[in-house]
Amino acid sequence: MTGELLYDVRNASRSFRRGDATIKALGGVDLTIEHGEIVALVGPSGSGKTTLLQLLGALDRPTSGQVFFEGRDLNTLADNELADLRLRALGCVFHTFNLIPTLNALENVEAKLAPVVLPADELRARSLALLEEVGLGDRAEHLPSQLSGGEQQRVAIARALSTEPRVVLADEPTGNLDSRTGAEVVDLLTSLSEERRHTVILVTHDAEIAEKTHRSIRMQDGRLLEPALL
Amino acid sequence: MFYLRYLRSELLGRRTRTILTLVGLALGVALVITITGLARGLDRAQKTALNPLSTIGTDLTVTLSPQQDTGGFGRGGGGGQVVQANQSAVTDLSKLGKPGTQFVHDFFLPGTQLTFPQKQTAKIASLSGVAAVSNGLVLSAVHQEGVVPKIVAKIKTGGQQLNIRRQIKPPTAAEAAAMQACFQKLGVGGGPQSGAQPGFGGGGRTGGGFDSPAARKCLPARMREFRARITTPQQTLKQVVSPPQTNIKSTSYTIGGIDPAQQSIGLVTPSQLSSGRFISKAGGHEVLVSAAYAKRKSLKLGSTLDLNGTMFKIVGLVRPPLGGQTADVYIPLAQLQKLASQKGLANVVLVRASSSSDVANVQKEIEQALGSGAQVASAKQVAASINGSLVDAANLSHNLGLVLAIIAAVAAFLLAALLTLSSIGKRVREIGTLKALGWSQRLVVRQVLGECLATGVAGGLVGVALGVLAAAAVGALGPSLSASSTTGTTGANDVLGLGQALARTASTSVSLTAPLSLSLLLFGFALALAGGLIAGGAGALRAARLRPADALRQME
Numbered sequence: 001m002t003g004e005l006l007y008d009v010r011n012a013s014r015s016f017r018r019g020d021a022t023i024k025a026l027g028g029v030d031l032t033i034e035h036g037e038i039v040a041l042v043g044p045s046g047s048g049k050t051t052l053l054q055l056l057g058a059l060d061r062p063t064s065g066q067v068f069f070e071g072r073d074l075n076t077l078a079d080n081e082l083a084d085l086r087l088r089a090l091g092c093v094f095h096t097f098n099l100i101p102t103l104n105a106l107e108n109v110e111a112k113l114a115p116v117v118l119p120a121d122e123l124r125a126r127s128l129a130l131l132e133e134v135g136l137g138d139r140a141e142h143l144p145s146q147l148s149g150g151e152q153q154r155v156a157i158a159r160a161l162s163t164e165p166r167v168v169l170a171d172e173p174t175g176n177l178d179s180r181t182g183a184e185v186v187d188l189l190t191s192l193s194e195e196r197r198h199t200v201i202l203v204t205h206d207a208e209i210a211e212k213t214h215r216s217i218r219m220q221d222g223r224l225l226e227p228a229l230l
Numbered sequence: 231m232f233y234l235r236y237l238r239s240e241l242l243g244r245r246t247r248t249i250l251t252l253v254g255l256a257l258g259v260a261l262v263i264t265i266t267g268l269a270r271g272l273d274r275a276q277k278t279a280l281n282p283l284s285t286i287g288t289d290l291t292v293t294l295s296p297q298q299d300t301g302g303f304g305r306g307g308g309g310g311q312v313v314q315a316n317q318s319a320v321t322d323l324s325k326l327g328k329p330g331t332q333f334v335h336d337f338f339l340p341g342t343q344l345t346f347p348q349k350q351t352a353k354i355a356s357l358s359g360v361a362a363v364s365n366g367l368v369l370s371a372v373h374q375e376g377v378v379p380k381i382v383a384k385i386k387t388g389g390q391q392l393n394i395r396r397q398i399k400p401p402t403a404a405e406a407a408a409m410q411a412c413f414q415k416l417g418v419g420g421g422p423q424s425g426a427q428p429g430f431g432g433g434g435r436t437g438g439g440f441d442s443p444a445a446r447k448c449l450p451a452r453m454r455e456f457r458a459r460i461t462t463p464q465q466t467l468k469q470v471v472s473p474p475q476t477n478i479k480s481t482s483y484t485i486g487g488i489d490p491a492q493q494s495i496g497l498v499t500p501s502q503l504s505s506g507r508f509i510s511k512a513g514g515h516e517v518l519v520s521a522a523y524a525k526r527k528s529l530k531l532g533s534t535l536d537l538n539g540t541m542f543k544i545v546g547l548v549r550p551p552l553g554g555q556t557a558d559v560y561i562p563l564a565q566l567q568k569l570a571s572q573k574g575l576a577n578v579v580l581v582r583a584s585s586s587s588d589v590a591n592v593q594k595e596i597e598q599a600l601g602s603g604a605q606v607a608s609a610k611q612v613a614a615s616i617n618g619s620l621v622d623a624a625n626l627s628h629n630l631g632l633v634l635a636i637i638a639a640v641a642a643f644l645l646a647a648l649l650t651l652s653s654i655g656k657r658v659r660e661i662g663t664l665k666a667l668g669w670s671q672r673l674v675v676r677q678v679l680g681e682c683l684a685t686g687v688a689g690g691l692v693g694v695a696l697g698v699l700a701a702a703a704v705g706a707l708g709p710s711l712s713a714s715s716t717t718g719t720t721g722a723n724d725v726l727g728l729g730q731a732l733a734r735t736a737s738t739s740v741s742l743t744a745p746l747s748l749s750l751l752l753f754g755f756a757l758a759l760a761g762g763l764i765a766g767g768a769g770a771l772r773a774a775r776l777r778p779a780d781a782l783r784q785m786e
Contacts, residue, residue, distance in 0.1 A: 059666055060779035080670055086778075087668025094782070098663040102243030103236060112667045114232040123232065143243075159667070 005071075006167065006199055007033040007056060012065035013222075014051050025051040027222040028065065035166070038190055038200040040210035043219035049203040050171055052219070056201055057090055057169040058082045070166075087115055091160030091168045091198075093189070095175030097152040099144040105131060105155045106140040112159045130158040134188060150181035157189050161196070168193055170202040174209060186212060237680050247656075251649040252689040255762065258642025259693025259754040264700040265638045266753075267744030271704070274745060289589045291555055292354065292579040292596055293605045294344035329380035336538035337372040338485065338570030344603075345575040354579055357595045359588040365576035366497045367487035367566050368555045375536075376478035398453060405450050412448030483523065485537070486557030487566030487576075495582050497555055498548045506531045506546030513562035517542035520550050523558035535559065538569050555580075639757060646689070646761025650682055654769035661773040662781025674774040675767065682766030689762070690755035697754055701744035 009031040016023045026048045033039055033056075041049040054060040055067050058074055067074045069089070074082065086092075091112075099108045109127035118126070131140050134154040136147075144152050153173060160168050170189060174182025186202070186209050193200045202213070210216045218225040241248045326333045348365050355363045401409060446454055486497045490509040493500055498518060500508040509516045517535050524530070524547050534541045542561055550556040555578045567573045583592045589608055596606045654661075657678075664674055773781065 054779040054782075057666070059782070060777050080672075083665065083668055083670040085668075086666065090668075092666050094663075094666075098659070098666070098782075100236075100660055100663065102239040107232070107235065107239065110232050111236070111664070114236075115669055115673055120231065163668070 004035040005032060006035045006037070006069065007031065008066075008068040008071075009052075009055070010066045010068070012052075012055055012062040012067055014048075014055065014060065015063045025222055026055070026062070029222075029224055030227070031217065031224065033199065033201065036197050036199055037215060038193065038213045039202070040213040040216045041201065041203045041219060042205070042207070042210045042216050043225075044205075046221075047219040048222035049219050051222070053169050053171055053201060053203050056167075057092055058085050059092070087112075088163055089166045091163065091165035093153070093156050093160050093168065093170035093173045093202075095172035097144070097149070097156050097176070099152055099155055099159075101144050104141050104143050105136055105147065105151075108144070108155055109159045109162050113162045116163055127158075127162060130162055131155070133192065134158045148181075149177050150185060153177060153185050154188065157185070157192070161192060161198075164196065165198065167199040167201065170200065172203050172205070174204065174206060179206075182206070182209070233677060233680065236677065237684060240681055241684060247653055248685060251653055251685050251762075252692060254645045254649045255642075255686065255689025255758040256693035256696055258638075258645045258761070259690055259758045260696035260700055261638045262635065262642050262757060263694065263697025263746065263750060263754040264704070264744060266635045266750055267697070267701045267746050268704065268742070269635055270745050270747075270750075271743045275742070289583045289586070289608065290581040290593055290596065291607050292581060292600070293555070293577060293607075294346060294600075294603050295605050326378045329378050331378050332376070333378050334373075334375040334536050334539055336374070336569070338369045338538075338566075338572070339371070340369055340572075340577060343368065343577040345572055345577045348574050348576045351576070351579050353599060354581060354596055357592065357599060359584050359592045359595065360581055361584045362492075362495050362582040364489055364492050364495045364580045365487075365563060366489075366555055366578040366580060367563055367570075367572060367576045368497065368557050368578055369485050369487075369566070369570055369572075371483050371485045373481045373483060373537075374478055379478075401450055401453070409448050409450070413445065416442075416444055416448065418442070418445050418448075483559065484557040485566060486555065486560045487563035488518075488560050490562050495580055497557065497578070497580070498550050498560055502548040502550060504547045504549050506544070508546055509560070509562060510545075513564060515540065515542045515565070516545045516561070518546045518548045518560040519544050520556070520558050521547045522549075537561070540565075540569065642754075642757050643761040646686070646758055647765030650685075650762050650765040651769045654678060654766065654773055658773050658776070658781050658784050661770075662776065662778050662784070665774065665776075665778040665781060671771075671774040675770045678770035678773075679763060679766050682762040682770075683759070686759040686762030686766075690758035693758055694751050694755055697751070698746060701746050704742060704744040 009029055012026060012029045012031075013024065014026040016025055029048075029052060031052075041052060043049050051060070055062055055074075056069075058069070058077075061075055069085070074085075077085065099105075100111060103111060106124070106127050109130055110123055113123050113127060128137065128140060131137050134157055136151060136154055136158070139147060139151060144155070147155065153176075157168075157173075160170075168189065173185055173189065177185060186204075189202070190200060190212060192198075200213070202209070204210055326335065345367070351363050351365055354360060488496045488498060488509070490513050491511050493508060493511075503518075504521050506518075509518055517537070519529050519535070524544075529535065529544055531544055531547065533544050535544060536542075537559075542565075548560070550560075561569075563576070567575060581592065581596065583589045593606050593608055597604060600606075661674055661678075664677075665671075669677075776784075
């Protein structure tokens with residue numbers, strides 16, 4: 001932690017329309033996160049954890065309220081600017097891994113790096129180095145279908161870290177893994193991020209995993225159970 | 231480059247989907263190419279076979295019907311003339327030559343069209359609105375060749391037996407002495423030898439002998455009577471003569487006389503040449519043979535054709551227009567007039583109007599000028615007289631060809647679009663992930679379009695290849711369409727009873743092809759590409775415009 005404010009969420013709400021009904025997934029959240037923090041969003045299913053994470057990851061926009069990232073109101077940014085932000089400043093890890101099934105492990109990492117426009121050699125070298133860092137240097141040519149769940153999630157972590165983002169957002173990264181593998185994956189994610197001084201925000205059900213983070217923010221019914229302002 | 235590797239991985243990694251899209255596109259393209267090609271083929275066949283007169287520079291054909299007297303235009307004689315002329319087709323064996331010799335003989339029959347003096351066409355040429363006229367003589371011919379038969383009647387005679395029984399009493403001694411004395415007196419022989427039959431046989435040394443009338447008187451009366459004349463009963467011998475064995479072969483064909491000096495209008499024109507050259511303007515012993523007749527008779531360019539003993543050289547093969555005054559062989563008019571003893575006569579006039587709008591007026595004028603015996607047929611009427619599967623198919627093509635081509639094109643386009651959209655619909659998850667990773671909307675659309683382009687190009691190429699193969703198959707299998715036109719029977723059946731035999735039925739068989747052109751292939755190819763790219767672009771744009779969270783939510 002640097003004491004430098006990274007996120008400032010002000011009264012953010014997010015509603016969805018399902019037919020005639022409006023579902024409020026997030027209702028008036030205030031939250032601040034500093035650079036270098038490792039934060040866990042915990043709570044039961046439907047508590048709004050993923051919705052909040054998507055707002056923080058610039059994957060969605062709040063229905064009302066504001067989300068400031070490094071002082072910039074994300075609502076004011078155009079789609080292209082948000083895409084650029086996601087590319088350079090944010091890295092996402094999903095509980096379903098979301099690897100491109102037709103690309104091998106190395107190419108999946110390259111998929112995140114490619115829009116950065118690097119020389120082909122450097123693109124490959126960086127991607128391979130990251131795969132080696134997550135222990136999959138020898139499986140670079142394997143397709144996702146040829147990798148175990150843990151291995152796929154490691155590829156996803158390597159992919160998220162490839163552009164040296166300032167924040168890594170992980171949505172239940174252990175959701176599809178057994179507890180041992182899940183613990184290994186979280187350890188890997190947190191250790192790599194700490195080394196790089198990345199901020200990590202992860203959504204989890206698992207109390208043990210939450211204990212490994214600097215701060216746990218508990219949610220229920222789209223609201224924070226306690227103030228999360230620093 | 232990463233994006234190209236990604237593109238290749240996508241296409242090869244999702245092989246089933248790629249192949250399905252590609253095959254769908256290819257079938258659509260092939261369908262468009264084949265249907266359009268077929269429609270073109272029918273159109274082309276229709277132009278050559280069903281629009282006959284325009285190809286011989288003619289708007290109207292004028293003939294004379296034998297039903298009525300011609301009021302001075304024709305040679306006169308009406309039906310009677312035709313009957314008489316046609317009856318000349320009787321083979322007189324006695325005039326063919328010596329028995330055993332080879333003969334070739336052609337009969338030229340006017341059929342059911344009256345001949346008229348060539349000079350009379352000036353009457354038509356002088357009418358206003360007539361740009362050009364040309365004479366023609368179209369005759370039905372019977373060609374006979376073989377060996378002149380020997381006609382021999384064998385009559386057997388003789389072999390009749392005359393049985394005469396008569397008891398002759400030998401001469402008495404007195405009679406014998408009297409006979410000897412009489413013979414001696416006459417100076418005949420030395421009298422009968424002992425034991426010999428007196429008075430029979432020669433034996434006489436002198437000219438009178440025992441047979442002389444004087445010596446006969448030396449015989450007794452009963453012996454004299456026996457030596458008198460024997461007359462057998464008179465009878466008439468009858469022998470049936472078998473018809474002679476002959477090898478005379480008769481074939482019929484039609485022959486047209488054309489004016490070689492006037493090549494822009496005529497029964498055939500140089501534009502109908504399928505090979506060889508046209509008859510030289512000077513005329514001469516040159517003949518044009520219709521391609522169908524040449525095929526039937528195995529005639530080739532350069533070979534000779536024996537027409538009533540005159541050898542004509544085949545200088546060209548032609549495809550005469552259907553429905554007009556067609557013939558199997560064409561020779562200079564003067565030559566035909568000479569061969570058929572129809573000097574200075576023609577039986578068809580081809581007329582070209584000054585402009586297409588004048589045709590109806592010119593037709594009326596000619597009918598008025600020539601009287602009711604003249605039959606003036608316009609190109610439209612000739613085309614209407616043509617029937618057969620080609621007409622049916624052409625009508626079908628005319629009515630449905632364009633619609634079918636449009637339906638095929640729309641179907642191909644929609645198929646390409648639907649397959650692409652369906653393919654993109656299944657990739658929303660992937661597109662959401664790419665956007666979450668930081669791919670811009672433009673980059674996502676570009677990537678998807680690249681894939682559509684590759685699929686479109688491959689599908690288009692395969693489709694073009696399939697289309698070319700299908701067109702080639704149509705050409706190779708060659709389903710043939712026929713068109714036929716019968717001329718010369720109008721009313722003649724009833725009047726003469728000859729009409730059926732003398733009618734000229736011209737028919738043509740057109741092998742259906744599906745001619746392709748570079749523009750058609752490009753059109754089919756572009757259609758697949760456009761379908762894929764437009765649908766791909768629209769689908770990709772729609773998916774890429776989704777917020778990443780929404781795209782990711784859709785996949786769950």
